[in-house]
Amino acid sequence: MDSAxxxxxxxxxxxxxxxxxxxxxxxxxxxxxxxxxxxxxxxxPTDEDAAGRRLVVGWMEAAGLEVSIDPMxxxxxxxxxxxxxxxxxMAGSHIDSVGTAGAFDGCLGVLSGIEAVRTLNDSGIVTERxxxxxxxxxxxxxxxxxxxxxxxxxxxxxxxxxxxxxTDAEGRAFGDELRRIGFAxxxxxxxDPPHAYVECHIEQGPVLQHxxxxxxxxxxxxxxxxxxxxxxxxxxxxxxxxxxxxxxAGLAAAQIVVKVxxxxxxxxxxxxxGTVGCLSAxxxxxxxxxxxxxxxVDLRNxxxxxxxxxxxxxxxxxxxxPSSQPGLGVETARMARTSPVPFSADIQDTIEKAAADLGHAxxxxxxxxxxxxxxxxxxxxxAMVFVRGQYDGISHSPREYSTPEDCAAxxxxxxxxxxxxxxxxxx
Amino acid sequence: MDSAxxxxxxxxxxxxxxxxxxxxxxxxxxxxxxxxxxxxxxxxPTDEDAAGRRLVVGWMEAAGLEVSIDPMxxxxxxxxxxxxxxxxxMAGSHIDSVGTAGAFDGCLGVLSGIEAVRTLNDSGIVTERxxxxxxxxxxxxxxxxxxxxxxxxxxxxxxxxxxxxxTDAEGRAFGDELRRIGFAxxxxxxxDPPHAYVECHIEQGPVLQHxxxxxxxxxxxxxxxxxxxxxxxxxxxxxxxxxxxxxxAGLAAAQIVVKVxxxxxxxxxxxxxGTVGCLSAxxxxxxxxxxxxxxxVDLRNxxxxxxxxxxxxxxxxxxxxPSSQPGLGVETARMARTSPVPFSADIQDTIEKAAADLGHAxxxxxxxxxxxxxxxxxxxxxAMVFVRGQYDGISHSPREYSTPEDCAAxxxxxxxxxxxxxxxxxx
Numbered sequence: 001m002d003s004a005x006x007x008x009x010x011x012x013x014x015x016x017x018x019x020x021x022x023x024x025x026x027x028x029x030x031x032x033x034x035x036x037x038x039x040x041x042x043x044x045p046t047d048e049d050a051a052g053r054r055l056v057v058g059w060m061e062a063a064g065l066e067v068s069i070d071p072m073x074x075x076x077x078x079x080x081x082x083x084x085x086x087x088x089x090m091a092g093s094h095i096d097s098v099g100t101a102g103a104f105d106g107c108l109g110v111l112s113g114i115e116a117v118r119t120l121n122d123s124g125i126v127t128e129r130x131x132x133x134x135x136x137x138x139x140x141x142x143x144x145x146x147x148x149x150x151x152x153x154x155x156x157x158x159x160x161x162x163x164x165x166x167t168d169a170e171g172r173a174f175g176d177e178l179r180r181i182g183f184a185x186x187x188x189x190x191x192d193p194p195h196a197y198v199e200c201h202i203e204q205g206p207v208l209q210h211x212x213x214x215x216x217x218x219x220x221x222x223x224x225x226x227x228x229x230x231x232x233x234x235x236x237x238x239x240x241x242x243x244x245x246x247x248x249a250g251l252a253a254a255q256i257v258v259k260v261x262x263x264x265x266x267x268x269x270x271x272x273x274g275t276v277g278c279l280s281a282x283x284x285x286x287x288x289x290x291x292x293x294x295x296x297v298d299l300r301n302x303x304x305x306x307x308x309x310x311x312x313x314x315x316x317x318x319x320x321x322p323s324s325q326p327g328l329g330v331e332t333a334r335m336a337r338t339s340p341v342p343f344s345a346d347i348q349d350t351i352e353k354a355a356a357d358l359g360h361a362x363x364x365x366x367x368x369x370x371x372x373x374x375x376x377x378x379x380x381x382x383a384m385v386f387v388r389g390q391y392d393g394i395s396h397s398p399r400e401y402s403t404p405e406d407c408a409a410x411x412x413x414x415x416x417x418x419x420x421x422x423x424x425x426x427x
Numbered sequence: 428m429d430s431a432x433x434x435x436x437x438x439x440x441x442x443x444x445x446x447x448x449x450x451x452x453x454x455x456x457x458x459x460x461x462x463x464x465x466x467x468x469x470x471x472p473t474d475e476d477a478a479g480r481r482l483v484v485g486w487m488e489a490a491g492l493e494v495s496i497d498p499m500x501x502x503x504x505x506x507x508x509x510x511x512x513x514x515x516x517m518a519g520s521h522i523d524s525v526g527t528a529g530a531f532d533g534c535l536g537v538l539s540g541i542e543a544v545r546t547l548n549d550s551g552i553v554t555e556r557x558x559x560x561x562x563x564x565x566x567x568x569x570x571x572x573x574x575x576x577x578x579x580x581x582x583x584x585x586x587x588x589x590x591x592x593x594t595d596a597e598g599r600a601f602g603d604e605l606r607r608i609g610f611a612x613x614x615x616x617x618x619d620p621p622h623a624y625v626e627c628h629i630e631q632g633p634v635l636q637h638x639x640x641x642x643x644x645x646x647x648x649x650x651x652x653x654x655x656x657x658x659x660x661x662x663x664x665x666x667x668x669x670x671x672x673x674x675x676a677g678l679a680a681a682q683i684v685v686k687v688x689x690x691x692x693x694x695x696x697x698x699x700x701g702t703v704g705c706l707s708a709x710x711x712x713x714x715x716x717x718x719x720x721x722x723x724v725d726l727r728n729x730x731x732x733x734x735x736x737x738x739x740x741x742x743x744x745x746x747x748x749p750s751s752q753p754g755l756g757v758e759t760a761r762m763a764r765t766s767p768v769p770f771s772a773d774i775q776d777t778i779e780k781a782a783a784d785l786g787h788a789x790x791x792x793x794x795x796x797x798x799x800x801x802x803x804x805x806x807x808x809x810a811m812v813f814v815r816g817q818y819d820g821i822s823h824s825p826r827e828y829s830t831p832e833d834c835a836a837x838x839x840x841x842x843x844x845x846x847x848x849x850x851x852x853x854x
Binding site for chain 2: 203204205206210222234235236237238239240241243245250251253254255256258261264273274277278279284285286287289290293298300335367368369370392393395396
């Protein structure tokens with residue numbers, strides 16, 4: 001690349017970004033009694049979500065972006081480039097939230113993108129490729145049960161009609177709700193593949209804080225495997241029933257929890273993470289041996305073969321349980337399974353350099369959670385920059401917090417990354 | 428003992444006993460939808476319990492017993508003996524039930540006693556000592572939270588005023604309820620120690636069925652230790668949080684469940700039985716590491732030193748948990764603790780012989796559950812005869828069932844036992 005065309009190291013306006021984050025966080029705000037903090041409940045597509053969308057559209061338009069809404073309600077703001085015939089560089093995330101959210105999850109990425117555009121405007125810079133800032137619909141999947149819904153349709157993994165037909169707990173359909181808030185757009189459901197996609201997002205974990213780094217370069221998203229296990233035993237009196245005559249469903253559940261941890265600790269399954277989030281025994285009386293127990297097993301691994309091996313090991317363990325407690329029955333049901341999504345090595349390098357230019361040594365790390373980026377990666381080279389979260393990166397909680405400085409560092413890194421990418425392949 | 432005075436081997440009228448059992452079971456009966464069976468809900472002191480009491484009092488009076496009610500509402504029916512100055516032989520149990528009961532729990536013992544008296548009447552036998560048939564109040568402890576309440580007051584372990592002041596979930600006091608149903612009797616709260624106390628009761632366990640025996644001689648009641656354990660951890664994202672940074676309350680709970688079973692299996696604590704009946708992790712979301720878990724530990728052992736040693740081992744294990752997961756907190760609260768109650772060896776022998784005279788080889792076994800007999804044992808030599816229950820002795824369920832033949836065998840054994848005891852120490 002001709003160094004004369006290499007963009008200067010740009011910095012966004014941190015105060016302006018922070019002001020936007022706080023203003024958007026007032027939409028859907030509620031007072032969280034246990035913590036005394038303000039949380040955010042802006043699930044899509046509620047009226048609060050609609051208000052948030054209108055606010056963001058207004059900011060996009062004020063920044064000179066041409067706004068379009070797709071049939072899933074995802075919002076796109078386009079900044080022309082010198083070569084409008086070329087595929088754009090896209091930066092985005094989501095502005096819908098979980099029910100007990102903070103101000104940063106998803107919003108940081110969208111508002112960083114808008115702030116990046118404002119900075120380019122302020123600097124009088126015209127990029128070669130167009131730049132598109134995107135806010136994808138229903139990333140959290142709380143109401144309709146499927147996360148990354150908007151980006152999954154855009155990437156062609158889920159049909160538009162299927163997504164529109166999903167219903168919430170009250171039986172309302174996603175498509176109807178989208179129309180109700182006035183965000184059912186026109187045009188194709190499939191996204192025209194961008195040249196590149198970059199997402200700035202809070203880490204939602206403790207690694208950057210423990211590493212003393214404000215930013216991280218994300219290598220990809222782990223495979224996720226969720227299953228529900230139900231164990232049937234025999235209710236029995238705790239006092240009168242000899243141990244060898246029991247089929248204790250709670251004991252079997254406990255043995256599974258301990259087994260999952262042993263599998264993680266063994267090192268035989270690479271960088272496996274395993275979690276039993278749901279665990280309960282029934283009937284739940286102190287003097288009754290449980291006749292039923294339920295649990296969920298969440299396995300994560302950056303390597304698909306390792307997670308498959310872990311699934312097989314666990315399945316074998318479940319099969320073995322009745323032999324130690326005759327009469328026990330074990331059922332499993334797969335709840336979700338996604339393969340690992342590696343991110344573009346080139347874009348990772350670009351992010352790392354952009355961070356370094358701003359004075360940040362950004363370590364590489366994996367994403368433990370799902371993001372819109374993992375869907376868009378099916379269409380275009382993709383990567384993410386993580387921003388450190390305080391309090392071990394707690395998220396999905398009013399306690400979620402990243403400092404104004406760290407947010408600004410992430411947004412500036414995003415800016416310089418997309419500016420550089422917007423010059424690629426144009427000679 | 429002069430063989431001329433040894434009572435003949437008597438047999439009760441099994442049809443008459445069965446008819447009584449079925450008639451009493453119609454009071455407080457309800458249709459249990461899952462099983463299609465009739466269950467019994469005759470908790471004390473409800474109106475249903477009052478109706479059951481009046482029925483039993485009527486039977487006692489028709490059998491010629493002089494009925495008295497004590498200040499706890501316990502019912503006593505007295506049959507004179509040739510030597511009314513001597514302490515009586517008492518046989519009894521309870522007629523109150525849990526909310527989802529069968530026809531036999533407690534009722535078998537009281538109705539067997541009345542049937543025994545009828546048989547003595549029909550045989551024209553006058554015993555040396557008086558015989559008293561007792562139905563103790565509030566054995567189940569469902570409404571007011573303390574089981575064996577009537578017999579505990581009678582034995583002096585609980586004060587009358589304390590018992591009368593216990594309240595149910597709606598805030599109603601036991602004493603008020605007893606007065607409301609017209610069964611607050613007069614006289615001393617403490618029971619005059621009988622010469623002996625014998626209780627016939629269903630086993631509520633699987634041992635007799637698995638042994639192929641209709642009857643069992645009960646050696647005593649195990650020690651019972653109940654504690655509630657609450658574990659505090661740190662909520663964290665299942666995907667983004669490295670394993671070594673977790674304080675997983677659910678994992679710790681599972682480790683405790685597995686430890687309790689290891690303690691039982693190790694043999695280091697004698698004939699320990701251990702049960703975790705309640706087990707739950709919170710917040711109970713598949714992708715969130717649990718920050719709180721609760722469980723109950725029920726330990727039983729016929730030997731007090733063994734159960735104390737088990738409690739100490741468990742306490743040491745609980746103390747060790749935070750070392751493997753820094754940040755974990757573990758609290759325990761003792762819910763209940765009773766010492767073992769051994770039964771009279773002589774009365775056990777008498778029961779064994781009575782059963783043998785009827786053609787039953789009755790093995791010795793321990794009681795895993797609490798009974799009025801364990802309270803009365805503080806006042807007088809006491810033992811119990813168990814009757815086999817079908818379906819592994821399931822109890823506290825409409826499926827509770829003992830055959831007419833087994834019930835009759837238990838009642839006849841009770842009859843011959845109390846007849847023999849009623850001749851003791853009279854020369």
